[in-house]
Amino acid sequence: MPELPEVETMVRQIRPHVRGAVLRRVVAHDPLLEDAAERVRVPTRVRALGRRGKYVLLRTEAQVVSVHLRMSGRLVWSSARPPEGRVRMEFVFSGGTVYFVDTRRLGMVEVGERFRPRLGREPFGELRWLPRALAGSRRPLKLWLMDQSRIAGLGNIYAAEACHRAGIDPRRPAGSLSRTEGARLARAIRDVLDEAIDEKGSTLRDGGYRDARGALGGFQFRMAVYGREGHPCPRCGTPVQRVVQGGRSTYLCPGCQS
Numbered sequence: 001m002p003e004l005p006e007v008e009t010m011v012r013q014i015r016p017h018v019r020g021a022v023l024r025r026v027v028a029h030d031p032l033l034e035d036a037a038e039r040v041r042v043p044t045r046v047r048a049l050g051r052r053g054k055y056v057l058l059r060t061e062a063q064v065v066s067v068h069l070r071m072s073g074r075l076v077w078s079s080a081r082p083p084e085g086r087v088r089m090e091f092v093f094s095g096g097t098v099y100f101v102d103t104r105r106l107g108m109v110e111v112g113e114r115f116r117p118r119l120g121r122e123p124f125g126e127l128r129w130l131p132r133a134l135a136g137s138r139r140p141l142k143l144w145l146m147d148q149s150r151i152a153g154l155g156n157i158y159a160a161e162a163c164h165r166a167g168i169d170p171r172r173p174a175g176s177l178s179r180t181e182g183a184r185l186a187r188a189i190r191d192v193l194d195e196a197i198d199e200k201g202s203t204l205r206d207g208g209y210r211d212a213r214g215a216l217g218g219f220q221f222r223m224a225v226y227g228r229e230g231h232p233c234p235r236c237g238t239p240v241q242r243v244v245q246g247g248r249s250t251y252l253c254p255g256c257q258s
């Protein structure tokens with residue numbers, strides 16, 4: 001958390017404010033980010049604000065500033081006062097400021113001439129490549145889906161929801177899916193992400209996520225399995241089960257995921 005839909009939501013909300021605008025100053029309020037703040041060459045015009053996987057990418061005239069929000073980070077646009085919470089960094093424009101708020105201080109900011117991390121493909125479009133990419137892998141499907149070098153942007157929540165929607169057990173080896181199942185999974189991933197972006201992301205019970213305007217996401221009310229241990233599956237009524245995979249909770253319905 002936040003995953004692709006949350007990052008995409010913040011980027012879409014902030015983009016109109018900063019695209020083409022002049023970034024005047026970058027201020028760190030956390031020693032861990034001082035180095036990054038000093039390396040941003042200012043003033044500079046913003047060429048683009050985008051997203052790649054779970055990274056926010058701010059492209060200036062000569063650099064790329066990448067922000068990874070990790071567990072509790074978020075970006076807030078404000079033309080008035082700073083938002084509540086622990087502000088670790090400020091990107092100051094003439095018309096307002098993008099605040100990097102991050103209670104747990106796990107988020108990261110990197111500055112360079114290019115964006116370096118090697119990420120897998122984005123989970124949009126027809127995803128015709130997915131069944132072939134899964135072939136031959138013995139890793140449990142959910143862990144495969146969360147591997148950012150395979151497919152970029154999915155985390156614990158949306159990987160579990162996509163597996164449920166596709167009716168596939170997330171513990172199965174990724175390479176065991178038939179072509180039909182692979183195609184069903186591709187559609188499920190795309191639909192889950194589209195819906196979550198429409199809902200402006202998910203705010204879990206910890207309340208950590210807010211969008212760039214400070215509002216709550218809405219997809220948590222549409223989750224079928226994530227965080228719903230013991231509750232009936234909305235498709236078949238079987239109680240949702242929680243299992244641990246790779247040290248993290250996975251939720252699935254033993255009734256309709258096989």
Ligand SMILES: [Zn+2]
Nearest residue numbers: 233236253256
């Ligand atoms: Zn079910």
